[in-house]
Amino acid sequence: MKKNLFLFVCVGLLSFWGCAVKKTDEQSSVKTVHGWKSLFNGKDIKDWNVKIHHHDFGVNYGNTFRVEDGTIQVRYDQYGDFNEQYGHLYYKTPYSYYHLKLEYRFVGELHKGAPDYTLRNSGVMFHSQDPKSMPKEQDWPISVEMQFLGGLSDGNPRPTGNMCSPGTNVVYQGKIAASHCLNSTSKTYDGDQWVRAELIVLGDSLITHIIEGDTVLQYSKPQIGGGVANRYDPKLKIDGRLLKSGYIALQSEGQPVDFKNIQIKDLSSAYK
Incomplete structure (x- = not known):
């Protein structure tokens, strides 16, 4: 194809696509949703x-x-031994229906005393219990986690954007997930590069994990149940209770990590 004709066709297609997207957005109920x-x-x-x-x-x-x-x-430069001091940083407002996006990167070395499984491991918790309701000795919040894993530069796959479930269960492929964590279909990201992660949460319905623009995992019906979380207030752990909303939290579990560009779009007006 000649260069000029090629450019003409490309511009025409882009113009058509732009008009189509604009029209779709204007007709969609999501048009009424607040911005980021x-x-x-x-x-x-x-x-x-x-x-x-x-x-x-x-x-x-x-x-x-x-x-x-x-x-x-x-x-963790002001720590001694890690001593299971798992931490979470909670945004002040709970959410129910939303689209969350952020960027993360792993840096430095795993801190002394942190478990091996936390190497290049972090995440964002969601539908979490109020942190004020956690006793001093509760290790993990009752929540669902979008887990972030970094590659180990050993040639082996290590997907990110996985799901883990402290004190919770989810429905995956039509039944309660049998394991505490579900692997995504993402690529492996080695080194200290920034990785773009997105999470779309529709109350107690569908949940979607997105890494670098690709949908890598979907599941539904987050609910209280399962193990892993310890020393919680037993009045709060009502197994089988669907989780429709909760707090969002960034994780610390022994691996230095950075987060930036943390944004949210509240979808409540479109889905509730």
């Missing part, structure tokens, strides 16, 4: 709350969660 809101202002974490295992709510032990260079950084 930044959950992190790039300056501080005043809109976020900390809960770390072995510590009371609100205690940011060892300055675990800090802000530098416009990113939320998870660090």
Whole structure:
């Protein structure tokens, strides 16, 4: 095909596609949804709350969660032994129907005393219980996790955007998932590169994980149940109860990690 004709066809197709997308958006109920809101202002974490295992709510032990260079950084340089001090940084407002997006990267070495499985391992918890309801010695919040894993540069696959379920269950391929974690179909991301992750949560219905623009995992009906979470208030663990909403939290479990560009679009008006 001649160059000029090729350009003409491409421009024509792009114009048609742009018009089609605009028309679809205008006809869709999602058109009424509010735009993207930044959950992190790039300056501080005043809109976020900390809960770390072995510590009371609100205690940011060892300055675990800090802000530098416009990113939320998870660090352990003020720790001794890790001592199972799993931590979570919660945004102040719970959500139910939403589209969340952020970027993360793994940096540095696994801290001394952290379990081997936490190597290049972090995540974002959602539909989480209120951190104020967690006893000092509760290790993991009752929640669902979009798990982030970094490749180990050994040539072996290690997908990211997986699902893990502390104190919860999900329905996968028509039945309650038999395992605590479900692997996604994502590529492996080695090194300290930034990775774009998205999470679409529709209340107690469908949940979608997206990595670098590709849908890598879907499941539904998040509900209380299962194990892993320990020393919680038993009044809160009502197995079988569907989770329609909850808090969003960034994770710390021994591996230094950075987060940035954390944004959310509330979808409640379109789906409720």
